[in-house]
Amino acid sequence: MTTLIEMENVGKSYGAIRALRDISLKVNAGEVTCVLGDNGAGKSTLIKIMSGLHPHNEGALLVDGEKQTFSSPREALDHGIATVYQDLAVVPLMEVWRNFFLGAEISAGRFPLAGLRIKQMKRIADEELRKMGIVVQDIDQPIGTLSGGQRQCVAIARAVYFGARVLILDEPTAALGVKQSGVVLKYVAAARDAGLGVVFITHNPHHAYLVGDHFIILKLGTAVLDRTRDEVDLDELTTQMAGGDELAELSHELGR
Template identity: 80%
Template sequence: MIELVGVGKSYGPIRALHDVSLKAEAGSVTCVLGDNGAGKSTLIGIMSGLHPHTSGSLLVDGKPTVFSSPREALDLGIATVYQNLAVIPLMEVWRNFFLGSELTAGRFPLAGMRIKEMKRVADAALRDMGIVLADIDQPIGTLSGGQRQGVAIARAIHFGAKVLILDEPTAALGVKQSGAVLKHVAAARDAGIGVVFITHNPHHAYLVGDHFVILKLGSAVLDARRGEVTLEELTAQMAGGDELEQLAHELGRG
């Protein structure tokens, strides 16, 4: 659905990403792992249309593409859920769900919002994701972090996302809330969405991932399907196995 082939991104003499390849396939979760400074944010920016790549190719449904804006990516069905979620905490859940895409009746500037319909649609979409709220009118800021992530994912799917890019969705969550988000990721995958799951947590990645790419200093150091790598190998690569062994030796703990 979306594929990067040898993609790179440079800012003048600074090379943020070099020769990275990955693809998001329907009904599959591609996990991109890496520490701070690995190039994950640059990768998200390229796939979401925030900035163009400077080398390699980006293919959407097999066609070479260079996005001029995030709106262009979204129009092609590529939705990004950022870590900050871009929600308005004091606004009702249903209003956040339809934010910027409200259903209206009549013509501008006298058009009114179809509030009952929006509440019904939002509630049904959330229930499909396993989120049952006692009151769809409650401020979204009163929901847990996992529930807010679920609302953002359900919103993207409802508005036609074919590819869902998730930016560190479990980074600031506890164990229980992270588990809820991973269930939402699995639900999106089972709905036929191609998911790109950006994370620094190999345990979370391995629970839902079908394909794993590890970035280090802008380059891919591992590219493997689920059956080709174990959780232990994934964790060791993320932790910098060789570097840790060398450090243990230097500290006299090897």
């Protein structure tokens, strides 16, 4: 099993506030690592450290076995770490193919005013989406006309095409219905089967359990559960996620 990213006792403080404390995890190639937690649990801080937005100030972050402290998302991307955020960096009125190549257009020469290779970009975008099993009616249609699930899938296919080895997905199913969530989970599994290491951030244990190989539950910046798939079942995952011990204590307090 190839370990792409490893965190060793990583912590992050913003002034007097400790957002993360002693987090250790591994992201392996061909596996989905699910990070679960409610709002304020530390999931966003974890993403920011991995994706190069914020440096950690405790512990070590290893990429391919070497210690790293990223100073920007570009640096993380150069190491093959791509993040697909919940709000998706897409331009709704632009065509699907233009969004696919946004910021990385293929030009006909090195000069600033050199023309773009539009036919080539359309062909590549269509081929790459089809490889992931995504068939859009028209590569020229505005991406805003696609469903939320399809837009997520275009973002995933784009990250894979541009060389991502680690794919961080920030709550990709949060605003989606059951059917669209199923579409996204299918592509999460496709990315895993293509050998990528996937970090799936979610607060939905059911979605996590459908695709996950390893589960970590964060609560107030610390890991309260860290198990592989064969060590935990959906019931326990759901109970822990819902604050099982706290609920038991509460029901005892409220008992008459």
